[in-house]
Amino acid sequence: MTIKEICERFRICGDYTACTQINNGIINKSYLVTYRCDGQERKYLVQRINRAVFRRPDKIMQNVVGVTEFIRAKMLAQGIDPERRVLKYAETADRKNYVLDSEGNYWRLYNFIDDSVVYDEATDAEIIEQVGKAFGEFQNYLSDYDAGSLYVSIPNFHNTRRRYDLFYEAVMVDAEDRAGKVKREIDLCRSHETLATKLSIMAENKEIPLHVTHNDTKSNNVIFDREEKKALAVIDLDTVMPGLVAYDFGDAARFICSDAPEDELDLSKVKFNLEKFRALTKGFVGALKGRLTPIETDTLALGVYTMTVELAVRFLTDYLNGDTYFSTNYPGHNLDRAKCQLALADSVYGKLDAMREIVREYAK
Ligand SMILES: Nc1ncnc2c1ncn2[C@@H]1O[C@H](COP(=O)(O)OP(=O)(O)O)[C@@H](O)[C@H]1O
Ligand SMILES: [Mg+2]
Structure with missing residues (x-):
């Protein structure tokens, strides 16, 4: 046709x-x-x-x-x-x-x-705040939508506990004989396990409410007015599913507040930027003021850490499985991505207290 x-x-x-x-x-x-x-x-x-x-x-x-x-x-x-x-x-x-x-x-x-524009990368604080605001408003509008009525297009998408289970399976099977070369990265993933699986266990125990989540909170999924630098609409809605507010917020922060690309080789450049985080939080949490439960507010920063570790685990799992899920540009690309997310996870971990403080400031 x-x-x-x-x-x-x-x-x-x-x-x-x-x-x-x-x-x-x-x-x-x-x-x-x-x-x-x-x-x-x-x-x-x-x-x-x-x-x-x-x-x-x-x-x-x-x-x-x-x-x-x-x-x-x-x-x-x-x-x-x-x-x-x-x-x-x-x-x-x-x-x-x-x-x-x-x-x-x-x-x-x-x-x-x-007369609109999207930003593939958001570096300017004003744009970052607007991206946060757009996703926060999206959450806000849908806060009383029956998330349970949604079709789950990708089951267990942010079930970090299950992502770890699949990771250990990949280590055990070691289909490409690569596990020996990445002992250090495997150990690093293991060291993050307890804290990084906390949110998914809390979700399973129904300690945190499920809402509608977007699940692809990249800056280029927010449409801006070309002239005004104001966010207009959230697009790319195919992955809306029931989830935690912390997943959307965490994944947005993981992506937007890192100073380096997802496959940066110079790991000394991989840092979580608190100024960008402040701008994103101001927009996102500001738009949700009064809507977040105390436990949701408390777990937003943990969401950033969780999303970062989860992606590291997924990259390393795919590397061990022989690069069958993520498309790669060169052999070892998934390993480089895993190393990069692990470096980012370390940086996020060191800043968790400061991040919680920033979240509290805008949730008031
Ligand atoms: N309603 C729209 N109005 C204007 N541009 C749009 C609209 N929807 C999508 N676009 C443009 O098309 C691009 C791809 O759309 P998107 O729905 O995000 O698909 P994909 O899943 O391929 O990322 C967007 O980044 C944006 O530039
Ligand atoms: Mg898109």
């Missing part, structure tokens, strides 16, 4: 006029399409859902439509114009939010937020 044919299955006003591919994302294929409706130009984004990653795109669509319509209703009730603030998925004639093409691919169509 052509993009035009796909578009025509959705119920949208006017005539199709143009289409260009957007090459930014890495998971889904995206196209910008233009329509003319009552003499006015309208822009939409048409996106093919990655079937290799998501087995049940129909269920994913139920999740994303559920949460975006929930947010939209709240915005309308608050007198906020939702047009550029939340995604709106078009429907087909038979009231579905996707089109299934002849090759078995799922497509969706939603509002393109024009």
